[in-house]
Amino acid sequence: QTEIQWWHAMTGANNDVVVKLAEEFNASQREFRVVPTYKGSYPDTMNAGIAAFRANNAPHILQVFEVGTATMMAARGAIKPVYQLMAEANEPFDPKAYLPAVAGYYSTSRGEMLSFPFNSSSSVMWYNKDAFRRAGLNPDQPPKTWPDLFEAAKRLRAAGFDKCGFSSAWITWLNLEQFSVWHNVPLASRANGIDGFDTELRFNSPLHVRHLQNLVELQRDNTFSYSGRTNTGEGRFTSGECPIMLTSSGFYGNVRANAKFEWANAPMPYYPDVAGAPQNSTLGGASLWVMGGKSAAEYRGVARFLTFLSSVERQAKLHTDSGYLPITTAAYEQVKASGFYRANPYLETPILELTNKPPTENSRGLRLGNMVQMRDVWAEEMEAALNGQKTAQAALDAAVSRGNVMLRQFERTVSR
Numbered sequence: 400q401t402e403i404q405w406w407h408a409m410t411g412a413n414n415d416v417v418v419k420l421a422e423e424f425n426a427s428q429r430e431f432r433v434v435p436t437y438k439g440s441y442p443d444t445m446n447a448g449i450a451a452f453r454a455n456n457a458p459h460i461l462q463v464f465e466v467g468t469a470t471m472m473a474a475r476g477a478i479k480p481v482y483q484l485m486a487e488a489n490e491p492f493d494p495k496a497y498l499p500a501v502a503g504y505y506s507t508s509r510g511e512m513l514s515f516p517f518n519s520s521s522s523v524m525w526y527n528k529d530a531f532r533r534a535g536l537n538p539d540q541p542p543k544t545w546p547d548l549f550e551a552a553k554r555l556r557a558a559g560f561d562k563c564g565f566s567s568a569w570i571t572w573l574n575l576e577q578f579s580v581w582h583n584v585p586l587a588s589r590a591n592g593i594d595g596f597d598t599e600l601r602f603n604s605p606l607h608v609r610h611l612q613n614l615v616e617l618q619r620d621n622t623f624s625y626s627g628r629t630n631t632g633e634g635r636f637t638s639g640e641c642p643i644m645l646t647s648s649g650f651y652g653n654v655r656a657n658a659k660f661e662w663a664n665a666p667m668p669y670y671p672d673v674a675g676a677p678q679n680s681t682l683g684g685a686s687l688w689v690m691g692g693k694s695a696a697e698y699r700g701v702a703r704f705l706t707f708l709s710s711v712e713r714q715a716k717l718h719t720d721s722g723y724l725p726i727t728t729a730a731y732e733q734v735k736a737s738g739f740y741r742a743n744p745y746l747e748t749p750i751l752e753l754t755n756k757p758p759t760e761n762s763r764g765l766r767l768g769n770m771v772q773m774r775d776v777w778a779e780e781m782e783a784a785l786n787g788q789k790t791a792q793a794a795l796d797a798a799v800s801r802g803n804v805m806l807r808q809f810e811r812t813v814s815r
């Protein structure tokens with residue numbers, strides 16, 4: 400049997416999904432064996448994959464979150480483009496089968512899909528309906544705007560959620576990246592880097608500063624409570640500590656398994672005085688990158704596995720089990736036709752956000768080199784504001800200028 404190593408970053412209910420998919424594939428044929436291995440958070444998994452490639456012992460398949468896309472795309476020798484892999488192995492593969500937002504994210508400007516969409520998400524607002532009742536808030540009318548959310552969070556705090564009125568996982572994803580896209584303001588020039596690596600960061604605008612300043616002020620009495628740079632703080636929602644948590648739609652599996660209260664989700668909030676908001680959201684989650692330098696037999700196995708993952712039934716199930724998106728049009732249509740969303744409307748929230756309006760230059764997506772490292776710098780600066788060490792303006796100015804230096808470093812690396 401030829402072994403196919405699959406490194407991933409999924410925990411809890413989503414780890415179960417990954418393990419089950421590998422088991423099903425292994426049971427469906429005898430030639431190949433897919434071995435999934437959890438390698439830590441998204442940044443850790445990506446770093447482990449890159450380090451292993453340098454040491455000549457990369458896995459065959461590496462799950463990389465959306466922020467690693469530009470880096471992986473530029474790492475030409477290190478990866479085997481998926482469109483090429485599938486063509487060489489004579490496996491059917493049609494980029495047009497995917498939802499346009501999904502295909503666009505992982506394709507070159509020539510329409511070549513370089514990685515395989517697996518778990519695409521968008522960010523939503525999860526909320527605890529029981530907590531809303533306790534605070535005298537209508538559980539069927541979640542806040543739509545940031546000012547409404549702040550008011551609701553104050554009421555929740557006063558009703559006993561004194562450690563956390565609301566919180567956000569992935570601080571930069573929700574409060575800089577999706578925030579910019581949702582408000583149709585640039586995170587960076589050149590369509591957020593999609594039109595070229597010669598892009599400059601733009602998120603120190605008055606709107607961005609106002610939002611961070613609001614978080615800083617609300618944090619003084621725990622109306623807002625910081626939950627870190629990745630998704631490790633999400634458990635504060637399921638434990639009941641934070642009654643509102645902004646994070647991925649892919650949190651669904653863990654919410655369903657662990658929350659002991661009635662819950663729902665709703666679209667991300669927006670500032671109502673921003674013309675055109677809400678715009679549309681952009682893609683989160685991850686895709687599968689096939690690593691370079693493997694044998695023809697191994698690549699045949701990888702291609703077979705990707706075909707296995709492409710079945711409409713399997714994609715529909717991945718969506719309804721995990722809250723990640725139905726990434727193909729066929730899977731979405733199948734789930735819609737089954738009436739599933741009538742009973743589970745919260746699984747459609749991220750799709751409605753993504754397709755809320757036709758995308759603009761500011762909302763097609765993001766493609767920034769060195770973004771994994773940049774996110775740490777952005778978060779560090781936001782933390783400095785939240786800790787009272789810097790003003791919101793100074794923090795975002797520093798995040799932008801430090802980030803621009805990293806963008807120029809990346810540009811020099813790719814043009815070499």
Ligand SMILES: O=P(O)(O)OC[C@H](O)CO
Binds near residue numbers: 466520572
């Ligand atoms: O929790 P996920 O898998 O939807 O990922 C969230 C963000 O996209 C990470 O950058």
